[in-house]
Amino acid sequence: MTAPAFLPPGSMLGVMGGGQLGRMFVHAAQRLGYSTAVLDPDADSPAGRVSHLHVRTGYLDEGGLAELAEACAAITTEFENVPAAALTRLAARRFVAPGAAAVAIAQDRAQEKAHFARCGVPCAPHAVIASRDQLDAVPDELLPGILKTARLGYDGKGQARVATRAELVQAWEAMQGVPCVLEKLLPLAFECSVVVARGADGAMVHLPVQRNLHRAGILAVTEVGEGVLPAAIAAQAIEGTRAIAQGLGYVGVLCVEFFVLQDGTLVVNEMAPRPHNSGHWSIDGADLSQFDLQVRTLAGLPLVAPRQHSHAVMLNLLGDLWFAGGAERTPPWERVLALPGASLHLYGKPQARPGRKMGHLTLVAESARGARTTALEACAALGIQAF
Known part of the structure; x- marks a missing residue:
């Protein structure tokens, strides 16, 4: 309808x-x-x-x-x-919203990369592998690379690093020969993402560009604020994200993740047709969060550009924190909540498990340095690896 x-x-x-x-x-x-x-x-x-x-x-x-x-x-x-x-x-x-067609593209890495190409947004050199013949025809220059299942992989699942043809064959067979995408391994400097909201009338707004750190394929840290990443790269990421959303005729909140290479080149990684872990900081650091924007796009409310009012660092809280030292425990939230600018968000999941996203912690401050300093104090209190 x-x-x-x-x-x-x-x-x-x-x-x-x-x-x-x-x-x-x-x-x-x-x-x-x-x-x-x-x-x-x-x-x-x-x-x-x-x-x-x-x-x-x-x-x-x-x-x-x-x-x-x-x-x-x-x-x-x-x-x-x-x-x-x-x-x-x-x-x-x-x-x-979003519609089935846009979600279907995001569910298939091969279709997703084809869409990026149609929108003129460069991605990593890659090859689609859906048969033994396509496996044998993979160009040598794509190795070493990362083999990813075309469907259902997330948070590092359904992926394998491969350095040789023998490893590529072994990994593809271990994935049961399902359709995959092999991406060339590129010299990465850092990662970033953009959350955009597009209304049914074509109006589009976005959050500031977010700098991300992943560990074991799972987002660990997001930083947002002045000086966190070069302005030219931020502008290019926003332009690419808007082109991708426009090309889909998208309605709703969309997140697009990018790689920034060591030579400063920006390449798109993937998109998520929904709010994203990297945008959680906006609940505490902006006057409109990504979830406010999701409600507005769905209900036909005005889309107003969000304004970031505080520099922010978001720490992902995985179930591992409940098992620090071996025995199950309650993390020391009282130490974390004693820090200035700390907002704790727990998701109400009844059982903690290693690798499971249990919540996030946002630290806000008047400067990017201040937010990072407080976030590092939180990491020390919780036993999270510093960044």
């Missing part, structure tokens, strides 16, 4: 997926007076536990989709692996 001109507060907004991103969307929507509904099979899902309605079914369950469509005026998604077919079914009855 087409986008509504305006959904007033009191309307019910739906979200496919009940994780932490859905939870923060629900909080943002409820703050504006909207009712919320979540479809997620997990009875303990973080978003479902705080929403007005929790539809506890699978993502392709016809009854669950019908219940969600009946209850809601518009529906969004909080993770990219919601089946695109489910979004198509919902869109027959309700406005859905």
Whole structure:
């Protein structure tokens, strides 16, 4: 269905997926007076536990989709692996943003890279491998590289570094010969990302460019503020992100991640058709968060450019913190909350596990140096590796 001109507060907004991103969307929507509904099979899902309605079914369950469509005026998604077919079914009855076509592209690395090329945004040299013949035809210059499954890989999953043809064959076979993308390993200086919001009317706004540090394929640290990365690179990243969103005819919040090479070249890595871990700082460091923007794009509210009011560092809090020293424990939150400018966000997940995203900590200050200094104190208190 087409986008509504305006959904007033009191309307019910739906979200496919009940994780932490859905939870923060629900909080943002409820703050504006909207009712919320979540479809997620997990009875303990973080978003479902705080929403007005929790539809506890699978993502392709016809009854669950019908219940969600009946209850809601518009529906969004909080993770990219919601089946695109489910979004198509919902869109027959309700406005859905982002749309199934955009989500389907983001779910397939080969289609994603083809879209980047159509938009004129350069990505790493790569080859699509969907057969033994394509495997044998991989150019030598793509090695060493990173082999990634075309679908379902995230947070470092479904990936393998390969230096030789023998390692490439072994890795592809270990991935059961599913379609993959081999990307040339490039000399990386750092990573960055841009969160953009685009309305159904084509209006587009964005958050400041975010500098990111990953560990073991999972985002560990995001820094945002003056001097965190060169202005020319930030401008290029924003331009590329806007082109990618425009090329999709996108509606909603989109995050695009980039690699900055040692020679200063910017190449696009991947996109996420939803709010992103690297944008969480905006809840505490800007006057409009990425979740506020998600609500606005879904409900047809005005898109106003967010203003960053504080320099910020965001630390990802993984379940490993609950097992520091071997025995399960409660991390020393009292030490962290004694730091100036500290905001702790825990996602309400009932069980901590190593590698599981349990929350995030944002440190804000009047300067980038001040935010970083306080963040390093937080790292020391929690036992997080310094950056």
